[in-house]
Amino acid sequence: MNPTRRCAPELLKQDLSGKIYIITGANSGVGLGTARQLVEQGAHVVLACRRVSAGEEAAQTLATLSGTTEVIALDLGSLSSVRAFAEAFLERHSRLDALVNNAGLMNTPQGKTQDGFETQFGVNHLGHFLLTELLLEVLKSSAPSRVICVASAYHVEAQGKPGRIVLDDLNFERRPYDGWEAYAQAKLANVLHAQELARRLEGSGVSAFSVHPGWVRTNLISSTMPSWLQNVVMRPIGALIDLISVEDGAQTTLHCLLDPQVPETSGAFYAQTGSFPDKQDRKGGWPMTSPNPQVRDLALAEALYVRSRDLVGLT
Numbered sequence: 001m002n003p004t005r006r007c008a009p010e011l012l013k014q015d016l017s018g019k020i021y022i023i024t025g026a027n028s029g030v031g032l033g034t035a036r037q038l039v040e041q042g043a044h045v046v047l048a049c050r051r052v053s054a055g056e057e058a059a060q061t062l063a064t065l066s067g068t069t070e071v072i073a074l075d076l077g078s079l080s081s082v083r084a085f086a087e088a089f090l091e092r093h094s095r096l097d098a099l100v101n102n103a104g105l106m107n108t109p110q111g112k113t114q115d116g117f118e119t120q121f122g123v124n125h126l127g128h129f130l131l132t133e134l135l136l137e138v139l140k141s142s143a144p145s146r147v148i149c150v151a152s153a154y155h156v157e158a159q160g161k162p163g164r165i166v167l168d169d170l171n172f173e174r175r176p177y178d179g180w181e182a183y184a185q186a187k188l189a190n191v192l193h194a195q196e197l198a199r200r201l202e203g204s205g206v207s208a209f210s211v212h213p214g215w216v217r218t219n220l221i222s223s224t225m226p227s228w229l230q231n232v233v234m235r236p237i238g239a240l241i242d243l244i245s246v247e248d249g250a251q252t253t254l255h256c257l258l259d260p261q262v263p264e265t266s267g268a269f270y271a272q273t274g275s276f277p278d279k280q281d282r283k284g285g286w287p288m289t290s291p292n293p294q295v296r297d298l299a300l301a302e303a304l305y306v307r308s309r310d311l312v313g314l315t
């Protein structure tokens with residue numbers, strides 16, 4: 001079993017008062033684990049949640065820590081909700097130290113977002129893409145600042161389905177839908193997004209990274225396995241298949257947010273231990289070279305960026 005990577009203890013004690021972070025999907029799992037650590041260190045964290053009530057419940061669990069939180073509604077499956085979130089945030093705040101594009105869905109049944117995009121591509125990539133574009137100015141004016149795109153080891157291959165961007169069929173309209181293939185495509189889009197963003201933002205003081213958080217015990221599997229079956233199957237075998245805690249699952253994101261050397265590697269992929277297809281990659285790396293050759297296709301990263309701007313109505 002590969003040892004879990006941990007953010008340096010001194011970085012997790014640093015005083016973050018005065019810093020403002022946005023974390024999408026912060027009401028559960030890795031997002032909540034990341035929020036908890038930042039609030040513990042005195043930061044103000046905006047919990048961007050599609051279910052405000054779940055966000056408020058999560059905020060309650062952080063209320064005794066030294067920092068502060070605020071819940072703002074964000075449904076990444078609706079571009080108008082993304083715009084409303086950005087407006088609400090910018091009305092209240094004039095700085096942003098980091099945006100953590102963390103929310104995600106995995107292996108969902110075929111479906112569409114409110115704007116007609118394939119669900120996983122729409123929520124995991126396009127919603128976050130628009131959010132990032134709308135917050136770029138405040139990130140630049142708050143520099144040094146960071147954008148973290150929480151991707152996955154599954155951007156290489158998900159349950160035997162290769163991670164690939166099919167530019168002329170991003171929404172699975174001309175190929176048979178497969179929930180794992182759609183997840184792999186969306187997570188590869190997260191990796192390419194961070195990489196192309198870093199290239200475009202070179203010299204601006206805003207750095208961008210993609211992250212594999214590890215195999216973490218969270219609700220992400222809920223579209224694949226109902227919760228009663230998770231309790232019967234996943235909990236007992238969790239330790240055997242290397243599932244890590246939410247606290248450990250937050251470490252890679254926290255390292256990318258807090259480590260002073262990380263901006264020198266802007267655009268890179270940071271991975272906790274994980275089930276990469278090749279055994280030697282399973283120890284992860286901070287940073288690591290993605291085993292997916294499409295990640296080295298800079299023209300593809302640029303084309304996806306341009307297409308994404310077009311799809312979210314920014315051209």
Ligand SMILES: NC(=O)c1ccc[n+]([C@@H]2O[C@H](COP(=O)([O-])OP(=O)(O)OC[C@H]3O[C@@H](n4cnc5c(N)ncnc54)[C@H](OP(=O)(O)O)[C@@H]3O)[C@@H](O)[C@H]2O)c1
Pocket residue numbers: 024025026027028029030031048049050051054074075076077102103104105106123150151152153212213214215216217218219220221
């Ligand atoms: N867990 C793992 O082993 C693992 C491995 C690799 C990568 N990841 C990545 O880690 C990230 C966090 O996942 P997790 O494991 O912590 O799972 P999780 O506990 O299910 O958290 C996912 C979060 O995303 C939110 N979300 C889903 N759809 C949304 C939408 N349309 N708009 C806004 N928020 C939405 C969920 O909100 P609701 O509570 O309302 O559903 C939830 O807060 C994801 O990007 C995932 O792909 C996880």
